[in-house]
Amino acid sequence: MRIGELGQATGVDVETVRYYEKAGLLPPSGRQANGYRSYGPVQLERLSFIRHCRALDMTLADIKRLLNFVARPKANCGDIDHLIDDQISRVRARLKSMRALEKQLTKLRARCRAGRVAAECGILHDLVAAAHGEACACHGGRSKNKSRGE
Amino acid sequence: MRIGELGQATGVDVETVRYYEKAGLLPPSGRQANGYRSYGPVQLERLSFIRHCRALDMTLADIKRLLNFVARPKANCGDIDHLIDDQISRVRARLKSMRALEKQLTKLRARCRAGRVAAECGILHDLVAAAHGEACACHGGRSKNKSRGE
DNA sequence: AAAAACCCTGTAGTCGCTCCGGGGTCAAGC
DNA sequence: GCTTGACCCCGGAGCGACTACAGGGTTTTT
Numbered sequence: 001m002r003i004g005e006l007g008q009a010t011g012v013d014v015e016t017v018r019y020y021e022k023a024g025l026l027p028p029s030g031r032q033a034n035g036y037r038s039y040g041p042v043q044l045e046r047l048s049f050i051r052h053c054r055a056l057d058m059t060l061a062d063i064k065r066l067l068n069f070v071a072r073p074k075a076n077c078g079d080i081d082h083l084i085d086d087q088i089s090r091v092r093a094r095l096k097s098m099r100a101l102e103k104q105l106t107k108l109r110a111r112c113r114a115g116r117v118a119a120e121c122g123i124l125h126d127l128v129a130a131a132h133g134e135a136c137a138c139h140g141g142r143s144k145n146k147s148r149g150e
Numbered sequence: 151m152r153i154g155e156l157g158q159a160t161g162v163d164v165e166t167v168r169y170y171e172k173a174g175l176l177p178p179s180g181r182q183a184n185g186y187r188s189y190g191p192v193q194l195e196r197l198s199f200i201r202h203c204r205a206l207d208m209t210l211a212d213i214k215r216l217l218n219f220v221a222r223p224k225a226n227c228g229d230i231d232h233l234i235d236d237q238i239s240r241v242r243a244r245l246k247s248m249r250a251l252e253k254q255l256t257k258l259r260a261r262c263r264a265g266r267v268a269a270e271c272g273i274l275h276d277l278v279a280a281a282h283g284e285a286c287a288c289h290g291g292r293s294k295n296k297s298r299g300e
Numbered sequence: 301a302a303a304a305a306c307c308c309t310g311t312a313g314t315c316g317c318t319c320c321g322g323g324g325t326c327a328a329g330c
Numbered sequence: 331g332c333t334t335g336a337c338c339c340c341g342g343a344g345c346g347a348c349t350a351c352a353g354g355g356t357t358t359t360t
Contacts (some may be wrong), residue, residue: 004306014307018350026210034356036307045282052280057251057259060347069268070278077271081262084273089253095252098245101207105238108206112231121227124219130202132195154337164338169317184325186338238317 002032005140010047018049023060025050025067060088151184151189160197167197173202173210175217208237 007014020026026047029037047066053063062083069075111122157164172178176197179187196217203213212233219225261272268274 002237002307012350015349016347017285018308022348034307036356045278046161048275048280049277054254054347066274069271069274075268077274080268080271080273081259084255084262086260088252088259091248091255092225095245096250097240097260100247102238102245103243105234105241109231109234111235111237112227112240117266121230123230123254124227126217127199127202127216128195128220130198132198152338165316168340173316175303184338186325194308204316 001044003029003039006047008040009044011053012051014045020047020050020060025060025064056087057091059130068134084145151194153187156189156194156197160201161180162197162201164189168198170210171196175210175214206237207241212237229283 001009003014003017006012007056017026021028026043032038035139047121049067049070050063053066058066065083066080069077069080108123110125111126130131151159153164153167156162157167162170167176171178176193179189182188195292199217199220200213201217208216215233216230219227219230258273258276261276
């Protein structure tokens, strides 16, 4: 199996596969006589595993750790739970700030009175007002939040 | 006003202020005799505006465009609406995939049967099963989504 | 035999910062 | 007067997870 087929089979871009190899997630593959990478079912499964974890938005570092657990089935399972729990709380925190963000944007959007020019634009007005520290449609009062990232 | 005070007043890190200048969001400030950057109320407002927009998760490119609208109050306001609409739909799309993600992770977490070793770990089992393309707790069937980023 | 499709390596770019090294400047305390 | 510490300067590197490109080689199709 060449890299293109592997990519097709797993839904991972070829460049990304090579990137994963460089990043140490995928062990260096064997090579054909012409230097092309050569893969078997083991690597396919491993890459699918990685892709699946990425779909769960895990970091490559976390995925590496999970792969280690797969390799050493005697290891303590509690660490896996912990890893997943962390992931969940990260996602929840992000979700919370995203919801607040959506609300803010929606309020801001509603400020548009369809004025023709920017000078009369409610949106712009509010953003500028916010810059002055005044209350605006999207932010109640003065905000000092650093909530966005996490 | 020196850069440190400006940073304090706006809640923006000093390094970030310099970065914004380099990135062209803040015009190069005046300088004191010793070479220190010197700011007045105009720049303070501009930086507050930027910070506020960043809190709404806008890209620096979009913020630049908004700043242009602020500078040219005769411009057509429709473009602003469009920009905000785009932002909203980006946030909503992200929100949607985040919600799905949370569900998946929660299901996955529930698979833990508190087995002591990784070999019996329901989470790991499911992730490996997913790699095989089988159904698993967190993903119904085979997924091919690229939904995560956008 | 030529063109298209695939493969290789290595490097640079993306975004929005953040950190670092190596220096200069300034006010306060001893 | 001299040190200490806080602030400021600049340029460049690093982060994560890719993505794109340049400049080559190989294989498959036409």
